[in-house]
Amino acid sequence: MKVRLQKIYEWIDQRVQLQDLINFMGKKYVPVHRHSVWYYFGGVTLFLFIIQVFTGILLLFYYKGSADLAFESIQFIMSKVSFGWLIRSIHTWSANLFILSAFIHMFSVYFEKSYRKPREITWITGMLMLLLGLGFGFSGYLLPWNELAFFATKVGSDIIGDIPFIGEELKIFMRGGEDVTGATLSRMFGFHVALFPALFSILLIIHLLLIQRQGMSQPIDFENNSGNEISKMPFFPNFFLRDILFWLLVLNLLAVLAVFFPSELGRKADPFAPAPAGIKPEWYFLFMFQTLKYFPANIWIVEGEMLGIILFVAAGFLWLMVPFWDTKSSRGQKNRLTNYIGLFAVIFIIVLTILGWIS
Incomplete structure (x- = not known):
């Protein structure tokens, strides 16, 4: 078995120079200090985004993005598709954890002053990705076409309409008209599965390339103290394996949340019904x-x-x-x-x- 795996590895290495990539990662080092734990939240955010993409693709096999069929298609996924309820719950919870992890990552970068020269573009791309992450949440919230999502989207888009100069035009563009209708659902669906993922992927590639080029930032206190002996660990396999461990911990947390606190669907949206009391947006x-x-x-x-x-x-x-x-x-x-x-x-x-x- 070992010989066979070695031959497979050699076959791949001859075609994609896999060993060169391993050698490159082995030469990269990650600073080790008392704040090093915050480095892992960038990887956790990436991991949760990957889960979002994977579960989102699975849901797309059955979801129908129209006002007449959206709610019923989610019902079908949750009641008829094998483990459909679990996939939807994982998608919902991973979206919430993704945004939470992105906020933690942003604040850790901020307090470590990791945005300082020459990492200004890295910071900006990260902030734009966080903004798109919030866009993912807002656009995906309406897709089940249930009562809560319908009226929360109406309230949220009304608030956007109050932005000076461009607010009203932006609200109409998002809604596809004056009111929240099936056209709004179609637009949110397009934003959620096409436009936002494309923009996010472009920014993600730029962000990761900049991190690979510049390396991990060190806190100012650590850099300024000449008495500090610079301690570093190899990115591969040391930091990489620790990153994987964090991913596994998050995956376990995600499984517990999805199984014991599954996503509910509620009632189908009725545009002519009065808004229920206590309508609120998502927590973020x-x-x-x-x-x-x-x-x-x-x-x-x-x-x-x-x-x-x-x-x-x-x-x-x-x-x-x-x-x-x-x-x-x-x-x-x-x-x-x-x-x-x-x-x-x-x-x-x-x-x-x-x-x-x-x-």
Whole structure:
């Protein structure tokens, strides 16, 4: 058996130079320090994206993206297709864990100042992927065409319509008209399975190439302390095997969530029915949704909700551009202001999400 495997390996190696790739990975090193654990969340996010793609393709075999058939096709998947309920639950839970892992990865990169020169483009591509990840969640939420998803999409797109200058046009473009209809479902389906995955894949390739080219960033404290002996581990097999271990732990967590807390379908959407009480977006939008509720109807001559959206857009843009305005970190100096801003953002998101969940 060992001889046969060796021959298979040699056959592949002669055609794709597999050994050269292994040698390349063996020459790459990963810094080892007290914050090294945060490196693994980038790999976990990638792993969950792969699960999303795989389970999404399986669901596509049976899903029908029209208002007349979408709900019934999900019912068929969950009740008639072998393990269809499990595949849908895995897809749903992996989407939530994907966004959670992406947020953790983003904040770990932020607090480690890993966005500083020469990694500005790596940071920007990562942030754009996070934005697309939220787009995955928003577009996929409507696809079951159930009551909760229908009215949550209506509320969410109404909020988008309050964006100054382009909001109304963007809302109509997303909905395919003035209201949430079958055209909205078709557009969300197209965004979810074609446009967003294509854009995400392009950014992912650029992101991974930049990481391979630049290597893993080290914390400023570690770089500035000349007394620190630089400790590193080979990417392959040491770091790679640890990465796989994290993936297996996440896979076990995903299996437990999917089996013991399966996704529910609810009732089919009825555009003419009144909206049920307590309609809320998914948890990763809750902090924004809850914040907008605290704004008064009008602040001077500006609508309160519009002002809130302007502030969120401005804050998001400043967050995206942090490599360019955090010049102290780029020079290898400590910048407590960025730490305080990041800490405030974490506390703000957690607290407002909890308030939105229990309200």
